[in-house]
Amino acid sequence: MSVMSDAPAVLATQKPENVREETGRGREIGFLILFAIFAGYTLIPLVGVGLFSVATTWFDTVLPVGYTLDHITETLNDPLFVPTVGRSIIASLATIAVSVALMTPVMFLIHVAAPRASPLVEFLSLLPFALPTIVLALSLIRTYSAPPIVLSGTPTLLILAYVVTGLPFMYRALDNSLRAIDTTTLNEASVTLGASRWTTLRRVILPNIRTGIAAGALLVFSVTFGEFTLSSFIVGDAWKTSGVWTVAIWDDQPHKTTVMVMIGFAISWIISLIILVGFSKRATVETGQR
Amino acid sequence: MSGRTWSRIGLILAFSPFLIFCVMFELIPTVALLIGSVGGIQKHSLEWIAKVFTNATFQRSSRQSLRLAITSSLLGALIGTAIGYALTRTRHGRIRGPLIGLASLSANAGGISLGFAFITILGSAGMITILLRQFGIDLMSFFSIYSVIGLIVVYLYFQVPLMIVLMLPAFAALKDDWSEASASLGGTGRDFWRRIGIPVLMPSVIAGTVLLFASSMGAYATAQALIGSRINLMTIQISILRRGEILYQPAQADAMATVLLAIVALSVLAYHIMQRSAQRWTNT
Numbered sequence: 001m002s003v004m005s006d007a008p009a010v011l012a013t014q015k016p017e018n019v020r021e022e023t024g025r026g027r028e029i030g031f032l033i034l035f036a037i038f039a040g041y042t043l044i045p046l047v048g049v050g051l052f053s054v055a056t057t058w059f060d061t062v063l064p065v066g067y068t069l070d071h072i073t074e075t076l077n078d079p080l081f082v083p084t085v086g087r088s089i090i091a092s093l094a095t096i097a098v099s100v101a102l103m104t105p106v107m108f109l110i111h112v113a114a115p116r117a118s119p120l121v122e123f124l125s126l127l128p129f130a131l132p133t134i135v136l137a138l139s140l141i142r143t144y145s146a147p148p149i150v151l152s153g154t155p156t157l158l159i160l161a162y163v164v165t166g167l168p169f170m171y172r173a174l175d176n177s178l179r180a181i182d183t184t185t186l187n188e189a190s191v192t193l194g195a196s197r198w199t200t201l202r203r204v205i206l207p208n209i210r211t212g213i214a215a216g217a218l219l220v221f222s223v224t225f226g227e228f229t230l231s232s233f234i235v236g237d238a239w240k241t242s243g244v245w246t247v248a249i250w251d252d253q254p255h256k257t258t259v260m261v262m263i264g265f266a267i268s269w270i271i272s273l274i275i276l277v278g279f280s281k282r283a284t285v286e287t288g289q290r
Numbered sequence: 291m292s293g294r295t296w297s298r299i300g301l302i303l304a305f306s307p308f309l310i311f312c313v314m315f316e317l318i319p320t321v322a323l324l325i326g327s328v329g330g331i332q333k334h335s336l337e338w339i340a341k342v343f344t345n346a347t348f349q350r351s352s353r354q355s356l357r358l359a360i361t362s363s364l365l366g367a368l369i370g371t372a373i374g375y376a377l378t379r380t381r382h383g384r385i386r387g388p389l390i391g392l393a394s395l396s397a398n399a400g401g402i403s404l405g406f407a408f409i410t411i412l413g414s415a416g417m418i419t420i421l422l423r424q425f426g427i428d429l430m431s432f433f434s435i436y437s438v439i440g441l442i443v444v445y446l447y448f449q450v451p452l453m454i455v456l457m458l459p460a461f462a463a464l465k466d467d468w469s470e471a472s473a474s475l476g477g478t479g480r481d482f483w484r485r486i487g488i489p490v491l492m493p494s495v496i497a498g499t500v501l502l503f504a505s506s507m508g509a510y511a512t513a514q515a516l517i518g519s520r521i522n523l524m525t526i527q528i529s530i531l532r533r534g535e536i537l538y539q540p541a542q543a544d545a546m547a548t549v550l551l552a553i554v555a556l557s558v559l560a561y562h563i564m565q566r567s568a569q570r571w572t573n574t
Contacts, residue, residue: 024381031376035389038373038450042396044418045404045447048411059415062424106308113296117305124312130558131320132508134525135547138532139319142326142544164315197296228402228511233532247402247515258410261403272395 046265053258071255078256084245091155091231091241092224095162096217099170102163104213107174108205111183125171128164136161137233158234158241162227166220173219177212181205215275222271226264323551326544338545348546351527355507355550358438358523362445363502369446370453371495377454378461390458393451400448405515408435408444436517444512449502456501460494463571490571497564504557507550524550 053071055064075081103125110118128136140161145152151160183205190200206213228243236244246260296304328334342348373393377386411417412435419429434440464487472482510525519526524546531543 027379028381031380032382034373034376035380035385039389039392041447042392042451045407045411048417049403049407051417052410060420062417062421102308102311105304109296109301109304114301114305117301121308124308124316127312127316130504130551130555131316132510132525132550132554134508134510134528135323135551135554136319138528138543138547139323140315141532142540143319143322160311160315163311222398226401226403228514233529243402243511246406250406250515257406261406264403265407268398269395272398273391276391276394 049258049261049265053255053262055255072259075256075259080240080245084240084242087155087239088225088227088242091159091162092221094159095166095224096220098159098163099166099220100213100217103167103170103174103216104206104209105201107171107178108183108201111178112187122171125167128167131164133165133229134233136164137230141233153235153238155235155239158231158239161230161234162220162224165223165230166216169219169223170216173212173216174209177209177215178205180212181208218271218275222268225267226260320551323544324548326541327548328545329541338541339548341542342545342549347522348527351522351524351546352549354438354522355524358441358445359503359506362442362449362506363499365442366446366449366502367453367495367499370450370498371457371491373450374454374457374461377458378464390455393454395451397448397451397455399451400509401511402515404444404447405512408440408447408516412440412443436520438521441513441516441521444516445506445509449506452505453498453502456498457491457494459572460491460568464490493564493568493570494572497561497568500557500564501561504554504561507557508554 051064052058054067054069056066056068058064106121110121131139140157141152144150144157151157186204186208187200190204191197195203226243226246227241228247231239231241232244232247235241240248242260242264246257246264250257325331325334327339328336329338342352377389380386409416412419412429412433414430416435422429435443468486469482472486477485508525510529513521513523513526514529517526519530528543528546528550531537531539531546
């Protein structure tokens, strides 16, 4: 069902194996080599792009000849930096707002009043996983470039496309937190005390699932900020986002591209760390937009 | 249920924004794509779909995409399963947490950032390329980051950690008691793996592999950043046909996208079916 692991919690309780202690030494060394290769493989590309973003000249030496912060200041002072990053932030925040407004009531209802609708909501929410991003882009352009509804080329369509790609993330985050708080009991208690449904949702349920909403919102932000495929197809240069700009400047100003890449990595790592450390032991891992 | 139950109409009204959204932005566009791939309702024809399988260029793009997706998913599954096993069994408990964290972080990586990051280490002036040159190894003579092999190396960056996080619950479900029970009944280590270990893990391994396959079939941004249109992949071909820099054939783009959608959707379906049978063990 879910691409989810609560492995850290599970593994922590697992007893160390002591049955085959003596035969384990060689195997343990093999494990450590495997870990080292994995960690290196994961970190070296980041080191490479990080060094490139602060390198003066670097083309025939292993490490850069000199280091400078000029590329970073040049990128931040580029006349296109603020507009493109600004658009990406606007699009991401709008996506979060729409996603939360769209999904929270529905998720609340399938937990308290209409469990029978749950498979349908789950299906519709997870469907975007089966839609490659480029296919989603094409199908949206085809549908909304001719009357009755013309949205092609507008930020509105981009944001709605982002909402589609964010549905699975919102669904998982909300579902997890609604499960965790025993929504049914809270709801019944609140209604028994005379609260209306709206009051229950607003005063009882929402405060309890705030972390779930925040986790979902952060995940949505991390998949939409710096996104390339949808923005290049749907709005392109007409409403240039940071992802489209990052790619466009690669040929002429590769150092600026790497600064943007570092910003992107930093944002998604910070967000993942907040979710991993701050919210719960559950690490929700999904196939993002590639 | 509480005294005040929801009326049917109230429920329908509460659900309608979400349902309308899904119909408008998931279902109708998908149907529109299918209609587009046969050239519209009035003068429909299967020529564009047929062309995906008969035209030499399109054939090559699907062959390369499949080669890339199959190789990277099998390698990713193999390496990810091995590391997942090592993480479960290692006696160095303290490095387990950070490595699982690293895996969860990089499983979400991908897109243009990853493509550019790899160019800075494995491109013609990349860090590792130059490092190897100092040892007299000319990496560029047998490896190029701008090739299918290069893309496999890049895709493994998210495939391996994704497989790790998918496999950890499966390995955790493999209880120590079972191997003890097997041993006390006279089973050897080999018996344990053949009769218990592999059957329990297999659904998760297959589920993970098809998910990796789907994720690399549909990947576009990573490849676009890395290779532009230098390699003929299905996603790259779709973008060429749609953008029309060289040739503008929207119906052909739709047909290609429909074929890609069918492949990816079937893989994701297979993933869900296998995952459901894996949950027999991982949910206990």
